[in-house]
Amino acid sequence: MTPEVLLRQYKEQIEAALLQDAHKGQAAGLYEPIEYLLRLGGKRLRPAMVLAACAAVKGEVEKAMPAALAVEVFHNFSLMHDDIMDEAPLRRGQQTVHEKWDSNTAILSGDAMLVQAYQHLAKCESKHLPQLLELFNATALEVCEGQQLDMEFEQRSDVTIDAYLEMIRLKTSVLLACSIQIGMLIAGASEEQQKRGYQFGLEAGLAFQLQDDYLDAFGDPEHFGKQIGGDILCDKKTFLYLTCMAKANPSQLVQLDAWIGNSSDPATKVAEVKGLFIATGAKEELREQMQFHYEKALEALDVLELEGEGRALFNYLAELVHMRQA
Amino acid sequence: MTPEVLLRQYKEQIEAALLQDAHKGQAAGLYEPIEYLLRLGGKRLRPAMVLAACAAVKGEVEKAMPAALAVEVFHNFSLMHDDIMDEAPLRRGQQTVHEKWDSNTAILSGDAMLVQAYQHLAKCESKHLPQLLELFNATALEVCEGQQLDMEFEQRSDVTIDAYLEMIRLKTSVLLACSIQIGMLIAGASEEQQKRGYQFGLEAGLAFQLQDDYLDAFGDPEHFGKQIGGDILCDKKTFLYLTCMAKANPSQLVQLDAWIGNSSDPATKVAEVKGLFIATGAKEELREQMQFHYEKALEALDVLELEGEGRALFNYLAELVHMRQA
Numbered sequence: 001m002t003p004e005v006l007l008r009q010y011k012e013q014i015e016a017a018l019l020q021d022a023h024k025g026q027a028a029g030l031y032e033p034i035e036y037l038l039r040l041g042g043k044r045l046r047p048a049m050v051l052a053a054c055a056a057v058k059g060e061v062e063k064a065m066p067a068a069l070a071v072e073v074f075h076n077f078s079l080m081h082d083d084i085m086d087e088a089p090l091r092r093g094q095q096t097v098h099e100k101w102d103s104n105t106a107i108l109s110g111d112a113m114l115v116q117a118y119q120h121l122a123k124c125e126s127k128h129l130p131q132l133l134e135l136f137n138a139t140a141l142e143v144c145e146g147q148q149l150d151m152e153f154e155q156r157s158d159v160t161i162d163a164y165l166e167m168i169r170l171k172t173s174v175l176l177a178c179s180i181q182i183g184m185l186i187a188g189a190s191e192e193q194q195k196r197g198y199q200f201g202l203e204a205g206l207a208f209q210l211q212d213d214y215l216d217a218f219g220d221p222e223h224f225g226k227q228i229g230g231d232i233l234c235d236k237k238t239f240l241y242l243t244c245m246a247k248a249n250p251s252q253l254v255q256l257d258a259w260i261g262n263s264s265d266p267a268t269k270v271a272e273v274k275g276l277f278i279a280t281g282a283k284e285e286l287r288e289q290m291q292f293h294y295e296k297a298l299e300a301l302d303v304l305e306l307e308g309e310g311r312a313l314f315n316y317l318a319e320l321v322h323m324r325q326a
Numbered sequence: 327m328t329p330e331v332l333l334r335q336y337k338e339q340i341e342a343a344l345l346q347d348a349h350k351g352q353a354a355g356l357y358e359p360i361e362y363l364l365r366l367g368g369k370r371l372r373p374a375m376v377l378a379a380c381a382a383v384k385g386e387v388e389k390a391m392p393a394a395l396a397v398e399v400f401h402n403f404s405l406m407h408d409d410i411m412d413e414a415p416l417r418r419g420q421q422t423v424h425e426k427w428d429s430n431t432a433i434l435s436g437d438a439m440l441v442q443a444y445q446h447l448a449k450c451e452s453k454h455l456p457q458l459l460e461l462f463n464a465t466a467l468e469v470c471e472g473q474q475l476d477m478e479f480e481q482r483s484d485v486t487i488d489a490y491l492e493m494i495r496l497k498t499s500v501l502l503a504c505s506i507q508i509g510m511l512i513a514g515a516s517e518e519q520q521k522r523g524y525q526f527g528l529e530a531g532l533a534f535q536l537q538d539d540y541l542d543a544f545g546d547p548e549h550f551g552k553q554i555g556g557d558i559l560c561d562k563k564t565f566l567y568l569t570c571m572a573k574a575n576p577s578q579l580v581q582l583d584a585w586i587g588n589s590s591d592p593a594t595k596v597a598e599v600k601g602l603f604i605a606t607g608a609k610e611e612l613r614e615q616m617q618f619h620y621e622k623a624l625e626a627l628d629v630l631e632l633e634g635e636g637r638a639l640f641n642y643l644a645e646l647v648h649m650r651q652a
Contacts, residue, residue, distance in 0.1 A: 027474035029474055081433055084433060085430040085433060107407055108407070112467055130455065134448060137444050137448060141438055141442070144437055145438075147434055148353035148355055
């Protein structure tokens with residue numbers, strides 16, 4: 001089976017299990033928003049990575065399914081709450097939960113989702129529970145820290161590129177890294193092997209998130225699901241923006257400054273700021289950073305010493321991150 | 327050692343452990359509100375019940391401490407989020423987290439707290455983890471369901487007394503019941519014994535919450551921490567209110583209706599509505615309900631067949647709920 005077919009199969013299995021488990025308790029109003037968000041779809045990349053990592057080291061994939069569901073439900077919980085904080089109107093092209101219902105509903109249903117993530121995790125073999133909980137809890141807190149830093153950066157004008165990279169490591173990469181490690185842990189891989197898997201996920205995650213920054217400005221509107229230039233329009237301090245600020249000459253700085261807080265002509269703003277990203281070399285620098293983390297992921301892959309299908313699967317995951325257009 | 331002294335000792339041990347563990351990660355802004363809320367104090371009734379239940383069946387109390395902390399941190403997480411939803415300005419006489427910081431901070435720090443509750447729980451002996459997680463997760467979801475029903479009841483005019491009792495069972499009692507069961511579980515008590523402990527906690531919890539309704543209207547302002555009549559002023563559909571509605575004669579119903587949504591003269595409103603609670607027999611009915619659940623708690627205590635200090639401790643817990651003035 002090719003990695004592509006295998007991952008598609010995983011996605012289908014995950015979605016069937018996710019929605020089958022959509023718990024109905026006594027308060028239907030608590031559970032409807034959860035099911036709504038889970039049904040909006042998504043790539044299911046994180047849970048697929050749990051299963052793929054388990055398979056790659058010859059573990060029994062079905063034993064990793066509860067943990068895969070835990071990771072996906074956790075991810076969706078964080079989206080539900082982040083969307084409130086970011087006042088996002090849309091998620092995957094549909095109304096966000098706090099827009100369709102209200103903020104209180106999104107807070108409370110999100111809380112219930114976080115508990116449900118632990119319900120899934122608790123279904124893993126009990127011998128793995130102490131390690132799984134330690135890893136999952138530490139990762140969950142880091143994801144919260146990442147979101148906290150992201151919010152704080154909006155109010156700060158002294159954000160460095162290193163601080164930005166640390167923020168995206170926490171907000172995005174650690175959960176991908178954790179997904180890989182969880183899959184390997186359940187498969188019974190050595191601690192050393194798990195650490196290498198984590199490292200692969202971390203580097204792939206950084207490449208993934210930087211790719212996200214890139215696509216937001218330079219993606220193909222046909223493939224990219226969101227509006228091109230969304231980050232530019234809300235003056236988000238992305239890698240492109242921070243690098244552009246750092247590399248701009250005085251005249252470019254004046255041009256960039258003039259667009260900050262000014263979205264009276266969105267199309268021109270996006271075009272002009274993208275021009276500055278290119279002229280200052282920020283776009284090129286971002287491509288180099290993406291390539292750097294992609295190569296670090298490949299290095300981590302090398303020391304993982306996977307064979308056959310496992311190797312093919314991880315190579316495919318690395319390419320998926322590297323080549324993605326959406 | 328008398329139960330009173332023992333519980334005071336537990337409270338001190340819990341507070342020391344709670345604050346010692348106030349984790350500092352990379353984002354100080356995430357953890358400050360958590361420490362702030364934990365430092366506001368409180369009776370620490372739930373974690374004390376975990377320890378007391380463990381002691382009452384001759385378990386090693388120190389082994390129950392991580393679970394006690396999990397319960398207390400979970401309880402405070404739910405307060406942080408409920409206060410946002412209820413737009414509460416004060417908690418224990420101090421500013422709520424969303425007032426002192428903002429809603430986004432309270433959402434995110436609350437999320438981190440929920441994760442920290444699981445971090446505490448994960449420190450329990452691994453042989454207990456599957457059962458502890460199952461109980462804790464189920465209880466946590468029920469608490470969310472209780473809050474959901476509480477919010478829905480505000481918008482509904484058809485809330486029955488049974489539905490109200492079910493709501494307070496979920497929102498308050500199950501966590502007290504869970505606290506008792508957790509302590510017994512860790513002490514190695516039989517499942518049968520754990521169930522009886524849970525039942526005691528559930529009945530005591532119902533008595534406790536009904537007492538809360540009672541004190542809100544008829545408490546002694548010197549002992550009761552909150553403003554007397556708070557529920558009346560916001561037209562909260564409490565046991566008193568719902569019973570008053572159900573028992574009122576046509577003229578009393580007209581008087582009650584006239585006060586709903588009208589807080590132009592708070593002192594008169596509180597006095598008049600309290601008068602109606604008495605005249606309709608709602609106050610008396612509430613006292614009977616409290617007594618009923620108190621007695622059910624004592625019945626559960628009887629079948630627990632505790633001896634010596636354990637029995638004294640549980641009797642004291644029952645009295646604490648029964649006699650409380652604040």
